[in-house]
Amino acid sequence: MADSDRARVTPATVDDVDPVTDLWIALAESQRAFGSTLLAEGNRGAVREWVARSVVTGELLVARDGDGDPIGFVGFALDHGGYERDRTRGVVSNLFVVPERRDEGIGSDLLDAAERALRETGAETVALEALAANERAREFYAAHGYEPHRVELRKSLAAGGGERGGDGDDRRGERGGDGDDGRGEGGGNGDDRRGERGDGPID
Secondary structure (H helix, E strand, C coil), rough: CCHHCCEEEEEECHHHHHHHHHHHHHHHHHHHHHCCCCCCCCHHHCCCCCCHHHHHCCCCCEEEECCCCCCEEEEEECCCCHHHHCCCCCEEEEEECHHHCCCCCCHHHHHHHHHHHHHHHHCEEECCCCCCCCCHHHHHHHHCCCCCCCCHHHHHCCCCCCCCCCCCCHHHHHCCCCCCCCCCCCCCCCCCCCHEEEEEEEE
């Protein structure tokens, strides 16, 4: 590959807001095949706001082709949730590379750059999530040293279910197995849907 064709990772700018929003839509659409319940176009407005905000805070990186056009992106942020922790945690979210530019190491470059940025801002650990059915994404993250830490369990109530076991205590903040309900604390985009957005890197 010629040097002029190699992707480069840079901070996102205001000019990237709409292109990155379009990339997020492509990410959300692709994750439907793995059981994601997120709507793609239905979240365009909220995602565009997140992208614009992340440009201002410097928490969004973009992979660019030789012409400077975005072909991938990654969001990241320090976890500023309401729970005190014994170490500073960073969160990586929304890692995506367009299908036609995968297998070039672009996903790795984006992830590495996000980790460096988090380290420089004081993060001691980094967390991310992937849909269980997205084996390629899980393998990608495992190859970069990520290990399972939390398991999210889901049950459909469409058939009239919903008689939950346990002690009848519906305190979501204590549901994570370790007393840590981090899903709503560091989603990168300010909502509680990080578990269905962190997928889709494909190196």
